[in-house]
Amino acid sequence: MTSLGSYLHRHPRLRLAGLLSAPLLWLVVAYLGALAVLLVSAFWTVNGFTGGVVRQFSLANFRTILSEEVYRAVTLRSLGVAAAVTVICIVLAVPMAFFMAKVASARSRHWLVIAILTPLWASYLVKAYAWRILLANGGPVDTLLGGPGNGPGYGLFATVLVLSYLWLPYMILPIYAGLERLPDSLLEASADLGARAGRTFRAVVVPILIPSTFAGSIFTFSLSLGDYITVQIVGGKTQLIGNLVYANIGAANNLPFAAAIATIPVLIMVIYLVAVRRSGALEEL
């Protein structure tokens, strides 16, 4: 063992190969391989009579997606939900993270981080379920607003609200981490040079916030774009891309068509990742 260790120590290339081989094999075979199968099967079709998959190249799925209005409507709705959730999370997260990083005392900062982290560990389903109870007809929100039917109930609004609730910590934490790295002395220097709070915020704080916010938005955007569970729990009749994929895999048993629909969020996320990559967002994840 010792001689092997020394041998490896003298040959860094060999060490690198040893370190990389297993993880890359896993990610390339298990993950990229699966994605490749997904993309290939998007070009297959299902035999209408037997229900069997026809492994033959065809553009039929994509032609359907592009020509039928419902797919465009669902894609736009999903994009709108993902964008709305991201904006709501940013609006809520920036003041909270700023307070945590720059206003609160070191002691309470520690506790605030714990307070933000803890619900991150509570189950996703439990949180969505909590909102199902809250928003139920005649539930606490209705009662608060003066009786059954006065609250928003289940639907598109509830979906956006609950998704924002679920992903808020994913936005707070990277912004907080970014702000924490910003030295207080920079803020003081800006003030000493005569800048008021607003000017300092624009010129010093915002440039720090941009990559962190993009990092957070990758989660809020991507998680909202692919969600179908929250939609089923509080969305009422709302349909997002995730629901279409799920319905085609389950009830319709049309895996190729589900795969074709799933290429829509992949395409959107790849464009999104490439767009935010230059801001340094990926290093902040």
Add this chain to the structure above:
Amino acid sequence: MTLSAPARWALRVFMGFGLTFIYVPLLLVLVNSFNGDRTFAWPPHDWTTRWWAAAWDNDGARQALLTSIRAGLGATAIALVLGTMVAFAVQRFAFFGRDTVSLLIVLPIALPGIVTGIALDSAWRSVMGDLGVSKGMFSVIVGHATFCVVTVYNNVLARLRRTGTNLEDASADLGASPLQTFRYVTFPLIRSALLAGGLLAFALSFDEIIVTTFTAGPGVTTLPIWIFNNLFRPNQAPVVNVVAAVLIVLSVIPVWLAQRLAGPEAGASRT
């Protein structure tokens, strides 16, 4: 920047509202688990602990919990090994394609879960099925491990960046073999990062439902799947409520552990 006193107060109040927004729904589930009404009339009329007893005796929930723990342990073990290896490769070596490697690791959590899920599902149906490997616990662990690698990777990478290689160099200068250096210097340095990363990986796996739905074979029911299956059954509502309450209470433990092990930055990324 010097904030005026009103601005500080405004931020403080906003923080208070934010925390209220985060915690009220969770508290509601806790309260509701003691609600005596089967139909959850609001506000509750009477209080009971019998649902807690019923949940304790619920075989389905208990089996699902065990399945979740098994899947979580399997995925965490794989993620610990693979994530640590990549973190060392990326931090200690400069090589062509290093950025691509780190992007590849982030990809499984950057793409929507349903994409990862359906990709694994179609791979299993089209390739693994033909090879005679059917879906079951194994496919669940493969799916979970794929997106858990990033949590270990992030934690170990951050630790390696902070510690540098001085201590290892010193150890080698003093005549330690590479194995001894790893055992007595490197491993103790990264141990708490491994624990924090492993904890996050376990939690991520424990909570995962979308990928699980697509990769679980018949008979593999994790706790989130069990909850989801019973969510819309009026009969089961009280038991689901108790299981949910238990999960909220339990979520304090990993945070407490992570805080002790690695400081507040332990969970700074999703993951």
